Amino acid sequence: MPENVNLLPNFIHNAIDEDLKNGKYADGIHTRFPPEPNGYLHIGHAKSICINFGTAQKYNGLCNLRFDDTNPTKEDVEYVDSIQEDVKWLGFTWDDRMFYASNYFDKLYDFAVELIKRGKAYVCDLTADEIRQYRGTLTEPGKESPYRSRSIEENLDLFKRMKDGEFADGEKVLRAKIDMAAPNITMRDPVIYRISHTKHHRTGDKWCIYPMYDFAHPLSDAIEKITHSICTLEFEDHRPLYDWLLESLGFDSNTRPRQLEFARLNLTNMIMSKRKLRQLVEGGYVSGWDDPRMPTISGLRRRGYTPESIRNFCEQIGVAKSNSLVDIAMLEHCVREDLNKRADRIMAVLDPVKVVITNYPAGKCEYLPAENKPNSSAARYVPFAREIYIERGDFMEVAPKKFFRLKPDGEVRLKYAYIIKCTDIIKDAAGNIVQINCTYDPDSKRGGATAGRKIKGTLHWVALTGCLNAEVRLYDYLLKDEENHTEQSDFIKALNPDSLVVLKNCKVEPSVAWAAPGTKYQFLRQGYFCIDKDSTKDSLVFNKIVGLRDSWAKKKK
Structure with missing residues (x-):
């Protein structure tokens, strides 16, 4: 685990400090990073990874990696593998605490049954479009489903039959029974289970009903004894549902998870969806x-x-x-x-033009010392020979007054090497420069008699001898x-x-x-x-x- 990760004070840590001061979470702080395995992680997820793992580190706690694999239509093992690689590459470890929401499908089903028994969930036959129409707007309350008044016994029977595969995709859903007039639209009887006859990458064909994220997430947190569910700001409106589910199922307020939201990362010039x-x-x-x-x-x-x-x-x-x-x-x-x-x-020439140093001995190659990093004693040796490459943009045939690179009759210093002077240029039939002829001052390299001669321009270069394409x-x-x-x-x-x-x-x-x-x-x-x-x-x-x-x-x- 890297040191000093996300240790700057912030409102999340202030909230945790307050919880600890009030005697909550006596067993220690426990966070989680819960990606959906439906794509590769991006840099916005990196922020979440640093916050979750860094918060656990700050409080000497634990952080789980948990895959929210509740939608098999979009998930793939490729994404599971890539997510693990990314988290490890960033420097974090979950030890033996890698989990999947699918680990808890049996328990989640039992929780749904318990909600039905408590009169807090019902099976609804409305289509997805009808559910949206019944939900209302920000200024108008929703309308109750005609199936909302089904008896507990009927709901238990229908939900079991949903699990047993008797109904087609979309034919029925299980909804929480909360308040169709709630100011927060999320609380207007949200869907918590849907039918999907889709093979799951971990559970195969065992299930044909799958929990919705808003149902699986808080309960998975509770099962894992997570103390703080740290998520991005778009889940702020979902926090009342998070709390409602935990309260409705009797989780202790002193130990159950608390959701905290932070602003997601948006970067200029980047696509973050x-x-x-x-x-x-x-x-x-x-x-x-x-x-x-x-x-x-x-x-x-x-x-x-x-x-x-x-x-x-x-x-x-x-x-x-x-x-x-x-x-x-x-x-x-x-x-x-x-x-x-x-x-x-190192030196690399991206748009090369050849330079021939006409007074440098043909066939000679010398190796000149060059620094690997500033303030480092380590060095490498680069070959220098009669023919070299420089950047085409470092030469101008007709140059302005303040052009301090190579030009006709002008001098430049070659980095780590000699001072050269342009004497001639060779062009092809189309008028393009294909070769620049120069002479060099043999005493101008490091340690030479004229090494200290003041030259305004210094160019990088690569010798033809041994160079790589x-x-x-x-x-x-x-x-x-x-x-x-x-x-x-x-x-x-x-x-x-x-x-x-x-x-x-x-x-x-x-x-x-x-x-x-x-x-x-x-x-x-x-x-x-x-x-x-x-x-x-x-x-x-x-x-x-x-x-x-x-x-x-x-x-x-």
Whole structure:
């Protein structure tokens, strides 16, 4: 378990402190992270993971991982596996406390029977559309179902027959009997069980009725002796139902779970709806759930984000009671800040043009020391030879006065190497520059007689000798407009057509030849990059993680 996770004071911790002060939860604090296995987790779930596991850690308590697998029509073992991988990658462990709502299907059925026996639930034959019509509006009360007055005996018989598979999907539901005139629409006789003749990924064909989330969740919490059910703000209106179920079934108010809601994470330029992320995957707009443009934890991991940076981001944004939109630049700042400490520096040329140093001996190759990280004594050695590559954008044939890179008759310093001067350029038939000829000052490298000569421009480069070809994938935001996020109905029209640019003929220094997928580097003057899982020993692929410019740091000043 990582240290110092989400330890900043917040209203959730204040509420727990008050509960403990009042003598509640004497056996200790127990939280849970309850994902639905119907898709991959995204960075909004990372915030919830940090809050739930971090709160348990703060109070020396426990946190469970529990899958809310109550809707088999949308669930898959693939999602179960990915969720476990994501939580572990973020640095958290549930030990032996991994559970499923389906573990409790027998108990949940018994709880439903008990509600019927207490006159607090009934079987209803209205269709889904009719239930919506009967529910009323925010300004008008609902209308009672004509089946609301069924006897306890009839309801018990019908509910058993629902379980036994006598009825078709949608033919009947079990509803809580609360108040059709309640100001909170959630309390107007909500559905708590529905019929679904669907095979479940864990229970198979045993069940053809499944509990609704609002019924299964509080009771699963109670079964597991959860003390605080920490969830996002959209469940605030559901809290009265949460409490009603626990009270109606006789759970002790001093030990039963308490629901607390926090604001969900919304990020500019990001899609934060699991349903819409699924639409992107199934529609082929991205390559999969782990596409590096996706805000999924697996996508961020593949792109090169670190778990430390995500945890730090979740801690910095804090725990709020009201929804807001967080600037994605803040997340990128956290990633950049972490990678600056851990990523080795290398040189890579993304848009290469060849430079021939005409007075450098043909066939000669020397290895020059280069730093791996600032303030580190470790070094690597990069080959230098007569022919090198530089960025095409680092040369201008007709340059403005303040262009301090390479130009005709101009001088630049090559990082870790020599000062060179442009003497000539060679163009193809179309007028494109295909080669730049230069001379070098042999005494200008480190330790040489002219090493201290003042030159305004310093360029990165890669020698042809031993260099590696690489594909580099440059990623931009999925959404063009930072305000066009998940609530937009036709969000596909807001997708950024330039969210992925692939560069095919990049050149990278040979020190990365045997690096494993996931290895992160800072390309000098370019940004932070990560070796993608598509890489092979013969074909390197890099993902751009984040650039060097830190707009968030500037905003903070």
